[in-house]
Amino acid sequence: MVHSNLRDCKAWQDVGLPLSTTSNEACKMYDALLTQWVSWTNDPSLGGFESCTTQLQTADPDFVMGQVIINGAELLGTGKSVWLDKDLDAAMKRMVGLSKTQEITERERLHVEALDLFAKGSLPKACNIWEEIILHQPTDMLALKMCYDTYFYLGYQQQIRNTVAQVIPHWTPQIPLYGYLKGMYSFGLVETNFYDLAEKVAKEALALNPKDAWSMHTLAHVYEMNANVDNGLKVLKQMENNWKDSDMISCHIYWHWTLYHIEKGEYEAALALYDDKISRSCFKSGAMLDVVDACSMLYRLQMEGINVDNQWKKLVGVTKSHAKDHVLIYNDSHILMSLLGAKETDTANQLITSLQEVCQTPGENYQHQLGRDLGLPICQAITEFANGNYGCTVDLLNPIRYQIQNIGGSNAQRDLFNLLLIHAALKSDSRAHQKLARCLLMERDAFRPNSPMTERLTRKAIALHNVD
Ligand SMILES: [Fe+2]
Known part of the structure; x- marks a missing residue:
C-alpha cells in the first residue's frame, strides 16, 4: 500500500x-x-x-x-x-x-x-x-x-x-487535519450554546471536507438543541452517504436521527432505526459509545410509554459484562438502565454494590470520587423509577440536577436525565412533584421552544392539574 x-x-x-x-x-x-x-x-x-x-x-x-x-x-x-x-x-x-x-x-x-x-x-x-x-x-x-x-x-x-x-x-x-480542527471547534461552540456560530463553523469544515462526520454531528446537535427536528431529519438523510462510513461515530449520528423521530412521536421510525442501525452497530462493534447510545435510545422510548422489553433482553447480552466496569459514571448509569430494562435485578444490584465499593476506595480516580455524590444517587434514582417509586426518583435527582453535567457526555446525551426527572415528577403522587414537573417543562420550553415532546408532556402535566 x-x-x-x-x-x-x-x-x-x-x-x-x-x-x-x-x-x-x-x-x-x-x-x-x-x-x-x-x-x-x-x-x-x-x-x-x-x-x-x-x-x-x-x-x-x-x-x-x-x-x-x-x-x-x-x-x-x-x-x-x-x-x-x-x-x-x-x-x-x-x-x-x-x-x-x-x-x-x-x-x-x-x-x-x-x-x-x-x-x-x-x-x-x-x-x-x-x-x-x-x-x-x-x-x-x-x-x-x-x-x-x-x-x-x-x-x-x-x-x-x-x-x-x-x-x-x-x-x-x-x-x-486542519478541516477536522474546525469541526472540533464547532462542537465546543454548540455545547456552550453558540448555536449559530457552531452551525457556521461546522458548515465551513464540511465545505473543506464533506465527509467530516464530526462536523455533521455538530449540525445534528445544533438542530437537536433548537428542536429544529424537520431540518435535522432532512440534513442527516441528505448527507447520509457522506457520514455513514465513519464507523466510529455513525451509530451515534443515527442515535441523533432517532431523537428527532422520538421528538415527533414517530416511535415506529425510531424503533426501525434502532433495529437497523444502532442495535446492529452496537452488537458488531461492542464499542462503549454504541452501547450507551443503544441504552439511551431504549430508555427514552420506554419513558415515552413504548414497550421495548424484547430489545432490552437482547441488549443485555452486550451490557451485562460491563456491570462492574466503573470506568465512567455516565456509562454505569446507562448499563444499569439496560439491566433493569431486562429485569436482571441481581446484576443491577451488583452494579450498585460494586459502585459503592469503588467509591470508598481511596485514590486519584476522578470518576470514583464522583461516584458517591453523583453516581450513586443517579443509579438509585434509575432503580427507584424502575420500581415505580417515582417520588423517590425526584427526591434523588432534583437536588443534583445542576451537577449531572460533571458525569460528562453532551447536553443532548444528558438530556435523558432531565427527561427522567420530568417523567418521574409527572408520575409521582406528590402534588409538589407534579407542580415541579410543570415548572421544569416551562423551563424547557423557554430555552428550547417548539418541541413537540415538551408540548406532549405539558399536556400531561396540565391534565394532572385539572384533576384537582
Ligand atoms: Fe452527539
Missing part, C-alpha cells in the same frame, strides 16, 4: 513535532492512526486502524509515541481500562518503561505522563499535561485530540471549546 501523503520522520521534524524513531514507516503509521482517529473512520485507503497498528508495531516495536497513540486510542476510544484489561495494563507499563530507557523529547515524555495519568483515572491532571504540550506545540493534534476527548468525559464544556479556539490561529489550511 502506498502512503504518499503520510508524514515520515523528516516531515514530522520539519513541522516541529519530531518523533523519536528512525523508521519512516512507523512515522507514517502514526500519521495514519492519528488521521483515522481524528476523522472517526476506519479508512480502507489507509488500511484501517487495526492494520495500521500492526504495521506500526512491526516497523518499530519500541517507538514510544507509537505506543502512546495505540494505547491512547484504546483507553479513550473504547471504554477499556487498565484495571479491566490485563493486556492494556501491560502495554501501558511497557510504554512507560520504554520512555524511561530511551532518549525522547520533552513533548514525548509529557505525552507518556498524561496518558499514564488518564489510565489511572486522574483525568483533570492528564488534561493539565496535555494543555502544557499544546501551549508549546499548538499543532500537536494528538495532544489536542486526547485533551478534547477527556474534557468531553469530564463535562468541561468551556474547555472543549477553548482548547481548540486557542490553537486555531496557529494552524493554516495547509496543515493536515
Whole structure:
C-alpha cells in the first residue's frame, strides 16, 4: 500500500513535532492512526486502524509515541481500562518503561505522563499535561485530540471549546487535519450554546471536507438543541452517504436521527432505526459509545410509554459484562438502565454494590470520587423509577440536577436525565412533584421552544392539574 501523503520522520521534524524513531514507516503509521482517529473512520485507503497498528508495531516495536497513540486510542476510544484489561495494563507499563530507557523529547515524555495519568483515572491532571504540550506545540493534534476527548468525559464544556479556539490561529489550511480542527471547534461552540456560530463553523469544515462526520454531528446537535427536528431529519438523510462510513461515530449520528423521530412521536421510525442501525452497530462493534447510545435510545422510548422489553433482553447480552466496569459514571448509569430494562435485578444490584465499593476506595480516580455524590444517587434514582417509586426518583435527582453535567457526555446525551426527572415528577403522587414537573417543562420550553415532546408532556402535566 502506498502512503504518499503520510508524514515520515523528516516531515514530522520539519513541522516541529519530531518523533523519536528512525523508521519512516512507523512515522507514517502514526500519521495514519492519528488521521483515522481524528476523522472517526476506519479508512480502507489507509488500511484501517487495526492494520495500521500492526504495521506500526512491526516497523518499530519500541517507538514510544507509537505506543502512546495505540494505547491512547484504546483507553479513550473504547471504554477499556487498565484495571479491566490485563493486556492494556501491560502495554501501558511497557510504554512507560520504554520512555524511561530511551532518549525522547520533552513533548514525548509529557505525552507518556498524561496518558499514564488518564489510565489511572486522574483525568483533570492528564488534561493539565496535555494543555502544557499544546501551549508549546499548538499543532500537536494528538495532544489536542486526547485533551478534547477527556474534557468531553469530564463535562468541561468551556474547555472543549477553548482548547481548540486557542490553537486555531496557529494552524493554516495547509496543515493536515486542519478541516477536522474546525469541526472540533464547532462542537465546543454548540455545547456552550453558540448555536449559530457552531452551525457556521461546522458548515465551513464540511465545505473543506464533506465527509467530516464530526462536523455533521455538530449540525445534528445544533438542530437537536433548537428542536429544529424537520431540518435535522432532512440534513442527516441528505448527507447520509457522506457520514455513514465513519464507523466510529455513525451509530451515534443515527442515535441523533432517532431523537428527532422520538421528538415527533414517530416511535415506529425510531424503533426501525434502532433495529437497523444502532442495535446492529452496537452488537458488531461492542464499542462503549454504541452501547450507551443503544441504552439511551431504549430508555427514552420506554419513558415515552413504548414497550421495548424484547430489545432490552437482547441488549443485555452486550451490557451485562460491563456491570462492574466503573470506568465512567455516565456509562454505569446507562448499563444499569439496560439491566433493569431486562429485569436482571441481581446484576443491577451488583452494579450498585460494586459502585459503592469503588467509591470508598481511596485514590486519584476522578470518576470514583464522583461516584458517591453523583453516581450513586443517579443509579438509585434509575432503580427507584424502575420500581415505580417515582417520588423517590425526584427526591434523588432534583437536588443534583445542576451537577449531572460533571458525569460528562453532551447536553443532548444528558438530556435523558432531565427527561427522567420530568417523567418521574409527572408520575409521582406528590402534588409538589407534579407542580415541579410543570415548572421544569416551562423551563424547557423557554430555552428550547417548539418541541413537540415538551408540548406532549405539558399536556400531561396540565391534565394532572385539572384533576384537582
Ligand atoms: Fe452527539
